[in-house]
Amino acid sequence: MPSDVPSVKGPDFSEPxxxxxFLDSYLRIGFQATNLGRAMDVVNKMLAWRLSDEPVAEEEAPEYRDPAVRASTRVNIFLGYTSNLITSGIRESILHLIKTRRVHALVTTAGGVEEDFIKCLAPTYVGDFAMDGAALHSKGHNRTGNLILPNKNYAAFQDWMLPILDTMHDEQEQQGKVWTPSRIINRLGKEINNEESVYYWCYKNNIxxxxPAITDGALGEMIYFHTHKxxxxxxxxxxxxxxxxTLSVTSKKAAMLTLGGGVSKHHIANAMYMRGGADFAVYINTAQEFDGCDSGARPDEAVSWGKIRPGAVDVVKVHADATIVFPLLVAATFARHHWEEKKNKNNKNEESSA
Structure with a gap:
């Protein structure tokens, strides 16, 4: 056995x-714990890579003004996630990444957009997977897994959304405004004006x-109601x-970080194809590859299509529920970098004022 192959070892709880x-110990546990440990290493490499050793000041962070974009000296990280993750408490992990400008583009579905705004208007509740669907329906409640979303939340969203659509339609007719899904989300982020919103911070930070599937949810229903009138x-x-x-092909380095499958995963992979493949890739999902669906495809399948660069070594798939492992990944990578940078900045300020 080569000397650099690690032995299996779990965390030692005999001492605090x-x-x-604790997070560092995952790399040697085995099975999906080791894959999560590898994912932590890959994300840390994403965050550490830059063209030069000069730090990039926050005010110099890359701005994205559609349709023109410019490349960063760092890795551009494309984060994709399914709608249920915004419904869950993973929303707050994503919010941290946006507030601190750790990712550079988001890809999600309609539910991944609207549920963020709905939570600004009314809460989502924790229920149980075994709750009776007919009983919930009779009470005006909807179940997503073990989470409960009352119908009144969607009524509040409709009351908020329809007047904005009227205004946007006016701007289309009077000013020739061209609305794309990203511009709609940017506008809604501005209108919600709530610091608990992921898309408010996307608007503030030009992310x-x-x-592309923006009509597949309550947002589509709002467009239907508006268009009917x-x-x-x-x-x-x-x-x-x-x-x-364009953002993909102008990136010096590009990374895929995808939670779940479907459109949100493949839309990023497809964009990576245009630049010859992603340089880094971390997949987190529970899907299997045996039905041939892209949702469960392992990174090597993307290599065959040119969506991950041939020979790229910083790629890994974690077969796991993102609600369990993504907060751990964020704690070991994005949050760790953020607080270490703040600490170093504070230390430098103290030294310069001494």
Missing amino acids: LGLQE PVFS RPGFIVDIAADMFAIE
Whole structure:
């Protein structure tokens, strides 16, 4: 056995363990714990890579003004996630990444957009997987896994959303405004004006949110209600395709970080194809590859399509529920970097003032 192959070893609880020491132990546990440990290493490499050793000041962070985008000296990280993760408490982990500008583009579905705004208007509740569907329906409640979303939440969303659609339609007709999914989400982030919203911070930090399936949810129903009353509202998905692929091809290095499968995973992978493949990739999902669906495909399948660069070593799939492992990944990587940078900055300020 080569000397650099690690032996299997789990965390030692005979002494108190700090969080970072505990997370570092995952790499040697085995099975999916080891894959999670590898994912932590890959994300840390994403965050550490830059063209030069000079630090990039926060005010110099890359801005994205559609359709023109410019490349960063760092890795551009494309984060994709399914709608149920915004419904869950993973929303707050994603919020941290946006507030601290740790990722550079988001891709999600309609539910991944609207549920963020709905939570600003009314809470989502923790229930149980075994709750009776008919009984919930009779009470005006909807179940997503073990989470409960009352109908009144969607009524509040409708009351908030429809007047904004009217205004946007006015701007289309009077000013020639072209609405794309990313521009709609940007506008809604501005309108919600709530610091608990992921998309408010996307608006504030100029981080684009791509949602090619934006009509597949309550947002689509709002567009339907609006169009039934006032036909002619147009959403241009081609312009967003241009924007995400331009961001991909102008990236010095590009990384895929995907939670779940479906459109949110493949839309990023497809954009990576245009630049010859991603340089880094971390998949977290529970899907299997045996039905041939892209949701469960392992990274090597993406290599065959040119969506991950041939020979790329910083790639891993974690077969796990993202609600369990993504907060651990964030704690070991994005949050760790954020607080270490703040600490170093504070130390430098103290030294310069001494």
